[in-house]
Amino acid sequence: MRQTSLRLIALLAAGLAAGCALPPPESDPEARAEYFERNDPLEPLNRVTHTFNEALDVMFLRPAAEMYRLFIPQPVRAGIGNVVDNLLLPRTAAYQLLQGKPEKAGEAVARFAVNSTVGILGIFDFASDIGLEPQFEDAGQTLGVWAGTTNGGPYLVLPVLGPSNLRDAVGRGVDFFADPWNHVGQGDTVEALRVSRFVLQTLDTREELIEPIDALRRDSLDYYAAIRSVYRQQREREIRDETRPRRRRFDWSGEPPQ
Amino acid sequence: MQRRLLLAAALAALPWTSLRADARADRASAFIEASGKALVAVIDSDAPLPEKRAKVADILRDAVDVRGVGQFVLGRYWRTASQDERAEFLRLYEETLVRNLSARFGELRGVTFAVTRAQPRGEDGVIVSTTVDRPGQPTVALDWLVSEAAGRPQIVDLVAEGTSLRITQRSEYSSVIQRGGGRLDALLDALRRQLAQLEAREHAAN
Numbered sequence: 001m002r003q004t005s006l007r008l009i010a011l012l013a014a015g016l017a018a019g020c021a022l023p024p025p026e027s028d029p030e031a032r033a034e035y036f037e038r039n040d041p042l043e044p045l046n047r048v049t050h051t052f053n054e055a056l057d058v059m060f061l062r063p064a065a066e067m068y069r070l071f072i073p074q075p076v077r078a079g080i081g082n083v084v085d086n087l088l089l090p091r092t093a094a095y096q097l098l099q100g101k102p103e104k105a106g107e108a109v110a111r112f113a114v115n116s117t118v119g120i121l122g123i124f125d126f127a128s129d130i131g132l133e134p135q136f137e138d139a140g141q142t143l144g145v146w147a148g149t150t151n152g153g154p155y156l157v158l159p160v161l162g163p164s165n166l167r168d169a170v171g172r173g174v175d176f177f178a179d180p181w182n183h184v185g186q187g188d189t190v191e192a193l194r195v196s197r198f199v200l201q202t203l204d205t206r207e208e209l210i211e212p213i214d215a216l217r218r219d220s221l222d223y224y225a226a227i228r229s230v231y232r233q234q235r236e237r238e239i240r241d242e243t244r245p246r247r248r249r250f251d252w253s254g255e256p257p258q
Numbered sequence: 259m260q261r262r263l264l265l266a267a268a269l270a271a272l273p274w275t276s277l278r279a280d281a282r283a284d285r286a287s288a289f290i291e292a293s294g295k296a297l298v299a300v301i302d303s304d305a306p307l308p309e310k311r312a313k314v315a316d317i318l319r320d321a322v323d324v325r326g327v328g329q330f331v332l333g334r335y336w337r338t339a340s341q342d343e344r345a346e347f348l349r350l351y352e353e354t355l356v357r358n359l360s361a362r363f364g365e366l367r368g369v370t371f372a373v374t375r376a377q378p379r380g381e382d383g384v385i386v387s388t389t390v391d392r393p394g395q396p397t398v399a400l401d402w403l404v405s406e407a408a409g410r411p412q413i414v415d416l417v418a419e420g421t422s423l424r425i426t427q428r429s430e431y432s433s434v435i436q437r438g439g440g441r442l443d444a445l446l447d448a449l450r451r452q453l454a455q456l457e458a459r460e461h462a463a464n
Contacts, residue, residue, distance in 0.1 A: 229429035230421050
């Protein structure tokens with residue numbers, strides 16, 4: 001029994017080592033610099049996970065996002081997007097406090113208050129009209145601010161969840177427990193609402209990314225490397241709060257999506 | 259006494275440096291405005307495709323610091339490349355820039371843009387922000403990094419919603435070379451394949 005588990009551990013370690021790219025020797029400083037800039041020691045393993053995620057996306061997620069775009073009218077989608085964004089605000093405010101940005105946290109709370117009431121449960125974004133613009137924080141960004149660096153450690157591709165790094169993978173776990181909506185209420189209805197929220201949030205995000213991801217897939221010479229670079233740059237921008245606030249527009253023209 | 263003098267000198271120089279930065283920013287945004295207008299004019303024209311493509315190539319050759327960008331995206335492999343390899347890489351790289359636009363002539367028709375602001379970014383140059391609108395498409399924010407390293411304003415990077423094209427490409431290209439066994443040829447082949455694809459798309463779309 002003990003021997004089998006030892007054997008299993010040895011096997012796992014060997015597998016991990018095989019999936020590991022070791023840094024180039026000291027004698028080649030440029031190659032070393034490149035290795036650390038890439039910051040992807042698990043690349044061989046990550047590429048396998050990436051291929052698996054791609055298959056999932058092409059077969060299930062992207063088609064689902066297309067159906068969402070096709071069958072749900074644009075104004076309804078905009079409203080749904082606003083609602084799921086609005087639900088992220090309490091968490092955002094907490095993280096802003098933890099990051100030492102109390103004014104921003106105040107704005108997030110005010111935005112949540114306005115849109116949840118006047119904006120009918122967050123469907124309409126009236127807060128933007130009075131200068132309370134959308135903002136978004138998560139645990140990964142907070143850890144980045146605390147660490148004083150945008151370097152999130154080795155790049156990771158998580159199964160199903162996609163691009164991440166050590167910092168953001170930890171952050172994801174924290175986010176799940178830190179979200180107040182995961183702690184209020186009980187019963188089947190609440191559970192159903194929770195699942196719907198998760199599904200709608202996923203569809204909403206993927207639907208917005210249909211064109212950008214198609215373009216990246218088509219135009220990149222190495223899609224994996226492109227995604228890795230884009231992910232790092234976008235997270236860096238989020239940590240530095242340089243993301244352009246974006247407002248969803250309601251299109252009542254009733255024209256079919258292009 | 260000497261300290262006072264130094265302080266006065268520093269204070270006197272202060273408005274001058276910011277003035278100079280302003281002039282640089284003005285030049286950069288005027289340059290982006292002019293190059294963009296020239297591009298839009300070609301895109302909207304009814305000239306035959308090869309003629310339009312040649313005109314776009316002329317504009318890009320003039321507006322983009324192809325050698326500088328090429329050197330940046332090739333990173334450490336630029337130094338070890340032979341003269342012939344460098345020349346071939348720059349030729350292919352420039353061609354992909356042109357074909358990336360010419361393959362999209364159809365969807366770009368009717369495009370409009372506006373320069374929203376220009377702000378100096380240290381030694382790198384000036385970031386000129388633009389918003390680009392295509393009929394029936396959401397507005398896209400594109401930032402252009404304009405450098406005067408060559409004595410006149412030239413584009414050295416394109417930043418789309420926070421993603422730098424040259425940084426992304428450098429990471430991609432080094433990956434392609436590395437996975438091709440450290441040979442630059444692997445990248446050149448990949449660029450040739452990409453060009454063939456763009457060409458096919460151009461024919462299909464026009």
